[in-house]
Amino acid sequence: MSDQFISIYQTSEEQLLEKAVQDGVETMWDRKAAMKAPCGFGEKGICCRICAMGPCRISPVAGKGAQRGICGATADVIVARNLARMVAAGTASHSDHARDIAHVMHMASRDGNFKIRDEKKLLDLASEWGVKTEDRDIYEVAHEVAEIALNEFGKPFGTLRFLERAPEKRKKVWDDLQIRPRAIDREIATILHSTHIGCTGDAESLLHMSMRTALADGWGGSMIGTVFSDILYGTPVPRETESNLGVLDEKQVNIILHGHEPSLSEMIVMASLDPEMQKLAKKVGAEGINLAGMCCTGNEVTMRHGVKIAGNFYQQEMAVLTGAVEAVIVDVQCIFPSLVPITECYHTKFITTSPKAKITGATHIEFHEDRALESAKAIVREAIENFKNRKKEKVFIPTEKSSGVVGYSVEAIIKQLDKVVNPHIDPMGTIKPLADVIKAGVLRGAVGIVGCNNPKSKHDYSHIEIMKKMIANDVIVVTTGCAAQAAVKAGLTNKDARKLAGQGLATVCELVDIPPVLHLGSCVDISRIMTIVGEVAKHMDLDNSDLPVAGIAPEWMSEKAVAIANYVVATGIDTFLGITPPVTGSEEVMDIMTNRVEAMTGAKFFIEEDPHVLADKVLSRIEEKRQKLGI
């Protein structure tokens, strides 16, 4: 294990994996080893099992072996089809997440568990969408706005409303390409239709559709998810947090919140603060309740409440291995079913809550949104009562943890930028200071570093190496998802980290009072990144694709990441993938993605597994864009 050991948190994770061996627990590493070499057909994307004539697989060698599936589909079509389905799945995940939040807003009430926390944001959205607000109860407004949002998923006519937020030039690109998404679910359905046997047989057309569907995620589902979460749970403001497994506390009831949807996690936060729950914790002999987040739900609650982060995707098994976790409470997405056998080795309760993600062997306690707090309390109670079952001899909590600042919503960033506005020249509340430092060259550019963990890459290594290289070269980093959690763990979201930045970025950090790496939230919050880039482009009267910016997914793994990458490129932002997607089996698809798409959207994909080489490519592409602009 140790020579292939692949984490940057050498000591703690190595120790935990040794503990896994001792405790006789299987981890993802064991399973990865059991996989042996991955199937070359799947890896290249040239395996199709869409109909019962197959499975079919195309020979990777041109002119030798099967060149077409039984139906006649070429490698190009099969690869593009597989990719399109990944986009559809990713979009579906983000969108279903968003739909639930819109539903929650629709049931929000003044005396209910779910309330309107950011009235201004709601009112702004209402006026954006033409909803009357004068002399109306805020909840009435909320319900109407929520209904409009819910219609975005299946409206019969028109295109998505949030697309209007993009710069004019970008909208024109979308119009010219005819990739303005219509209704969110419709785009997903269309992809599933077109990728059925005997439907679309043209790779370019499939990639086109993929972009349209992905845009329904970035500028539809994800954006609704973010905006509505802010309205319901508050728009994040900067706050301190801590991250890594060292946040688990031997003396407290440790509850891991894992998954994605903030409706559950928000209520769990409320429930765990409830005096009744606190009392119960004392009664079972604990000092208190220690919530620790994981993956995107962790990001949601850390952004809004400073809840500590236990770790990212890769650490979900490790957290249980500490033997100190009373419960892992999950909802949807990125949850290892292996948490069942692992938790069985300890006292840990693995509690699923969503009917959308039941897992055989887990304890299912359904979260009912209509009696949310009560529901959450029932779940928390289950965790607390489990404290007495903890096996002391099996507890090992690594000490590693770091502190950092999180909570950089677009609004929070603009507020920080106000610090450097000279009121005798400019108004407050604009993106201008950011545009200025980019134009002047003090910042060379900005990158969004996002995405998952993937055992094909050393845990967090690519995230951190790339981030360090960016900031050292005066490129500011915004980050979300598991990449953001890696940043917090590595101390890069700490204001002190400015000493790792180049002088330009360090100066900006000092003046604006921010860390060099800004945590913008969860994966749906990549919509915040789209917003910032769009605002800068609008301010400079440019298109997104003109700006010296890039998106990077160093250790991506999920289909959501594929959808994200596609909408980022469709939004005009170059996207760098640190893990090769299953597309190499088609020269045509590779050519479109890494070359021809640039003529369509002004941006393209770069695939590069060496993080250092990738970072260099990002930097030179940024300079290329600057040169084109003459800045």
Place this chain on the structure above:
Amino acid sequence: MNLFQTIFTGSNQAVSAAEGLLKQAIEQKGRDHKVAFPDTAYALPVIYAATGIKITTLGELEGAIGIVKSLIVEELQLTQALNAGLATAVSAEIIEAIKYAMNETPYEAPCAGHISDPIIRSLGVPLVTGDIPGVAVVLGECPDSATAAKVIKDYQSKGLLTFLVGKVIDQAIEGNVKMGLELRVIPLGYDVTSVIHVVSVAIRASLIFGAVEPGKLDKHMEYTKNRVPAFVNAFGPLSELVVSAGAGAIALGFPVITDQVVPEVPTLLLTQKDYDKFVATSLEARGIKIKITELPIPVAFAAAFEGERIRKED
């Protein structure tokens, strides 16, 4: 051209001008000819503070040219841009030093040129107490003398020490600005390079009052940034040379406010086109708060008079 490239161009111009002048001077006077500013114990103060070396002859200045060149690394990052700005500052000091080496009195009234140590020492106390709340460096050419006079008088009335460089000196005279050390308005010279005489004041403040060791350039920059409340107002068209000199000012922590369109850098390099707001913009940029003296006077004390110092002679 992008901002950093403009700075590099200006810095290269400055160093080649310095190099050319030095060559001529050496041809005329020889390498051993003495170089010194009057009434200072710090030789060429900027070079001394930066390197710890006291230059005394034209020959030694050749070495300084080498230092300047090493500061110009044309990589498009802030560090290199600021270093290039410092290179321009050092080049300016070399050029000004050659003026003094070649001519007994290179500056005549109204221009002061080099400022002596005793004057700097006399400024120390009022700077520390805040009696002099800031140092304004006004350079270039205002659209008209009325504007120039208005801006300068405003600084004067707020007790700031104002140095003038370039055509604005004539505009100030035309605008009836009363000048002199005790009136806190000091015309330095007509060439851009004479701006180094105010940099020299800031640097010697760091050497004298800050007791910062010569050679510790970083520490000097920290001192000037934190302790010398200076800023630059650059009026009229900006040559590459002026822009790169501005980068030097920014390196020392002094914001530059101009009436020209430039790529702005928040708090450091700003465009203000409204001359009526120039003073307020500058004070805000440097974080200068004017002490308001509550006066028990029975007349309306309008906001417009805030910070107006009532001078004895008035």
